[in-house]
Amino acid sequence: MATMYKYDDYDQTMVDARVAEFRDQTARRLAGDLTEDQFKPLRLMNGLYLQLHAYMLRVAVPYGTLSGAQMHMLATIARKYDKGYGHFTTRQNIQYNWIQLKDAPDILADLATVEMHAIQTSGNCIRNISSDQFAGVAADEVVDPRPYAELLRQWSSFHPEFSYLPRKFKIAVIASDEDRAAMRLHDIGIQMVEKDGALGAKFFAGGGMGRTPMIGPCVREFVPVDELISFSEAVLRVYNRYGRRDNKYKARIKILVHEMGIDAFRAEVDAEYEKMQPLDLEPPRAELKRIEAFFAPPAYEAAEDGYDLSDPDFAIWAETNLFPHKVPGYAAATISLKPVGGIPGDASADQMDLIADLAARYSMDEVRVTHAQNLVLPNVKQADLYALWQELDGAGLAPANLDRASDIIACPGLDYCSLANARSIPIAQRLAERLAPVERRLGDLQIKISGCINACGHHHAGHIGILGVDKKGVESYQLLLGGSAAEDVSLAKITGPGFDEHGIVDAVETVTNLYESERQDGERFLDTYRRLGMAPFKEALYG
Amino acid sequence: MAEQQNNKGSWPRYRDDAPVNSPAVTLEAFVEQPDAVAVRIEPGADVRELIPHLGRIKLVEIGFPVFGDGRNYSAARILREEGYQGEIRAEGDVLLDQIAFMRRCGVDSFAPAEPIAAEAAERALGFWPEVYQPAADARTPIWAKRHG
Ligand code: HEM
Numbered sequence: 097m098a099t100m101y102k103y104d105d106y107d108q109t110m111v112d113a114r115v116a117e118f119r120d121q122t123a124r125r126l127a128g129d130l131t132e133d134q135f136k137p138l139r140l141m142n143g144l145y146l147q148l149h150a151y152m153l154r155v156a157v158p159y160g161t162l163s164g165a166q167m168h169m170l171a172t173i174a175r176k177y178d179k180g181y182g183h184f185t186t187r188q189n190i191q192y193n194w195i196q197l198k199d200a201p202d203i204l205a206d207l208a209t210v211e212m213h214a215i216q217t218s219g220n221c222i223r224n225i226s227s228d229q230f231a232g233v234a235a236d237e238v239v240d241p242r243p244y245a246e247l248l249r250q251w252s253s254f255h256p257e258f259s260y261l262p263r264k265f266k267i268a269v270i271a272s273d274e275d276r277a278a279m280r281l282h283d284i285g286i287q288m289v290e291k292d293g294a295l296g297a298k299f300f301a302g303g304g305m306g307r308t309p310m311i312g313p314c315v316r317e318f319v320p321v322d323e324l325i326s327f328s329e330a331v332l333r334v335y336n337r338y339g340r341r342d343n344k345y346k347a348r349i350k351i352l353v354h355e356m357g358i359d360a361f362r363a364e365v366d367a368e369y370e371k372m373q374p375l376d377l378e379p380p381r382a383e384l385k386r387i388e389a390f391f392a393p394p395a396y397e398a399a400e401d402g403y404d405l406s407d408p409d410f411a412i413w414a415e416t417n418l419f420p421h422k423v424p425g426y427a428a429a430t431i432s433l434k435p436v437g438g439i440p441g442d443a444s445a446d447q448m449d450l451i452a453d454l455a456a457r458y459s460m461d462e463v464r465v466t467h468a469q470n471l472v473l474p475n476v477k478q479a480d481l482y483a484l485w486q487e488l489d490g491a492g493l494a495p496a497n498l499d500r501a502s503d504i505i506a507c508p509g510l511d512y513c514s515l516a517n518a519r520s521i522p523i524a525q526r527l528a529e530r531l532a533p534v535e536r537r538l539g540d541l542q543i544k545i546s547g548c549i550n551a552c553g554h555h556h557a558g559h560i561g562i563l564g565v566d567k568k569g570v571e572s573y574q575l576l577l578g579g580s581a582a583e584d585v586s587l588a589k590i591t592g593p594g595f596d597e598h599g600i601v602d603a604v605e606t607v608t609n610l611y612e613s614e615r616q617d618g619e620r621f622l623d624t625y626r627r628l629g630m631a632p633f634k635e636a637l638y639g
Numbered sequence: 640m641a642e643q644q645n646n647k648g649s650w651p652r653y654r655d656d657a658p659v660n661s662p663a664v665t666l667e668a669f670v671e672q673p674d675a676v677a678v679r680i681e682p683g684a685d686v687r688e689l690i691p692h693l694g695r696i697k698l699v700e701i702g703f704p705v706f707g708d709g710r711n712y713s714a715a716r717i718l719r720e721e722g723y724q725g726e727i728r729a730e731g732d733v734l735l736d737q738i739a740f741m742r743r744c745g746v747d748s749f750a751p752a753e754p755i756a757a758e759a760a761e762r763a764l765g766f767w768p769e770v771y772q773p774a775a776d777a778r779t780p781i782w783a784k785r786h787g
């Protein structure tokens with residue numbers, strides 16, 4: 097049994113109610129009683145987006161945790177209603193790109209049978225809450241962050257006041273100093289911390305990517321754990337009342353925080369928070385305890401660290417794709433969805449079924465989705481690693497490239513997205529082909545590609561970022577350097593004039609070559625860039 | 640539930656007292672007119688300016704010039720948090736699929752630009768047997784029922 101939250105009758109009632117409501121709304125739309133304009137916010141709040149060729153459905157994977165049964169259902173949906181594929185996204189969700197409107201209510205009904213939904217996965221509302229893919233496993237966490245994400249999930253679901261916000265609203269919750277969830281690039285970023293033996297949250301607000309990337313500043317150093325909801329409510333109310341609505345490109349909370357200044361923003365939040373104190377908005381401690389109990393550590397077996405590395409291919413995978421587990425004798429294994437030449441984040445229905453089976457056999461029935469569009473088996477006994485790897489390898493699921501050059505984040509781009517200026521996927525494919533042969537040498541390198549300024553592919557946060565732009569009707573690509581979504585968060589800077597689709601691949605190789613010749617002991621690409629600055633890279637590119 | 644009439648037809652009202660028929664004046668005018676009992680709040684206005692005057696208000700009309708502008712959901716809820724018990728009427732681009740959320744924020748009558756039939760309203764409100772969070776209505780959140 098997976099270590100995860102399980103619905104009670106109340107949760108199931110809510111999800112079933114949503115299916116019934118959406119079935120009714122879809123019927124009214126198909127009958128012409130709702131205009132497309134009126135239907136749009138309703139379908140968006142159920143994750144249904146209109147793309148270039150068809151509807152896209154985004155299914156929520158709360159804080160990235162899936163059971164085997166849920167993964168099997170995702171495979172079934174891919175087969176039944178899509179073309180046999182699903183696409184794991186940068187917010188730990190899954191998207192289907194070939195959905196028909198008439199099928200959407202049935203898909204939601206199928207999802208509801210395994211405690212899943214597409215609630216608030218798009219639209220101007222509080223979106224699915226993301227977290228650390230190694231929650232519950234990482235030795236450096238203060239606490240498993242997922243119970244707090246679940247508490248927030250329930251609070252934010254069908255929130256009557258915050259369903260017509262100025263713009264979408266994304267929350268991430270982590271619980272360690274290492275940030276594996278791009279927490280500071282969220283509208284609200286929460287880091288669970290301990291102060292004088294008490295658990296609480298360090299609260300950041302106003303981060304985000306898009307056309308105006310911002311790193312979220314701290315709003316409050318310590319919010320006690322049983323005030324999380326009221327404090328969130330206060331932040332959201334300030335945003336709902338004062339966030340800009342005159343220009344959708346300036347409507348995210350980051351612009352409000354930036355324009356007000358963090359001190360004025362904090363003062364507004366504090367004032368609102370004061371007013372909320374007597375309102376009894378906070379679930380009782382018992383509710384938090386109830387949720388926490390679902391995430392109690394599973395029954396690990398006593399085991400020693402260590403495993404046989406005599407197969408050199410396995411050794412490379414193990415060196416690259418494993419994350420140390422807090423329990424001796426276990427490891428968390430990343431299944432890379434970035435085969436060279438593939439579409440980053442794509443998995444076939446057969447692969448999903450296999451991963452679900454492997455999770456049941458080797459990982460206490462649990463799978464995680466990462467914001468880098470990979471999957472994780474969080475609870476693998478080290479003694480089983482070799483057998484697991486062999487099965488993954490047989491299915492094309494064992495690229496040994498976690499955080500390497502070919503582990504690229506890319507948005508759908510011009511192949512699917514109506515807003516795109518340029519293709520992202522083919523650039524990712526060409527780059528992976530070029531760099532995969534040398535990626536072990538290059539070490540930790542994060543390349544992120546967006547097909548337009550909306551930055552769905554996180555290019556601002558790439559060690560190397562690529563942004564597709566439209567130059568007089570021709571696809572062109574800008575190169576950015578020096579971003580990071582981790583605890584050393586920074587925004588990448590544009591190198592200079594853009595490149596065509598072949599030139600951009602050469603340009604990336606030029607900067608990685610410079611890195612290789614200039615790097616000092618143990619430096620990552622990002623460290624070398626930070627030490628040297630932009631000038632030598634510019635010189636190599638344009639000089 | 641009662642219904643009221645306006646020139647566009649009927650609209651749902653969830654109060655037993657008699658509807659206020661004096662026109663809702665602007666916030667600016669209201670503050671100047673000590674005998675006014677009905678006031679209109681536009682999305683950008685600060686509803687907290689009404690707090691000193693709540694005792695004499697019988698109707699607050701909150702405007703929704705476009706349905707996507709959600710500021711007045713906060714306005715309604717703030718009025719209820721401050722103890723206001725008079726009528727809160729949502730006026731404008733108010734759609735069937737929004738009235739359940741508006742009810743939860745404390746709105747208790749509707750004057751939609753496009754009429755909403757009473758049965759349709761009942762049906763829309765009926766989809767939600769439970770709620771996850773407390774708001775300005777009397778509904779008990781799921782967490783309270785769990786630990787009742
Ligand atoms: C059909 C068009 C679009 C597609 C296919 C698309 C795709 C995506 C995907 C896959 C994600 C990760 C979402 C998740 O997992 O929840 C994402 C996130 C994001 N999208 Fe889009 N998107 C589209 C339109 C837009 C638009 C219109 C904007 C803004 C105007 C936008 C801005 C963003 C941003 C900024 C993020 C993540 C970064 C952040 O939090 O700021 N996208 N998008």
Ligand code: SF4
Pocket residue numbers: 507508509510513514515516517520546547548549550551552553
């Ligand atoms: S970044 Fe642009 S091209 Fe890529 S998915 Fe987002 S909106 Fe589309």
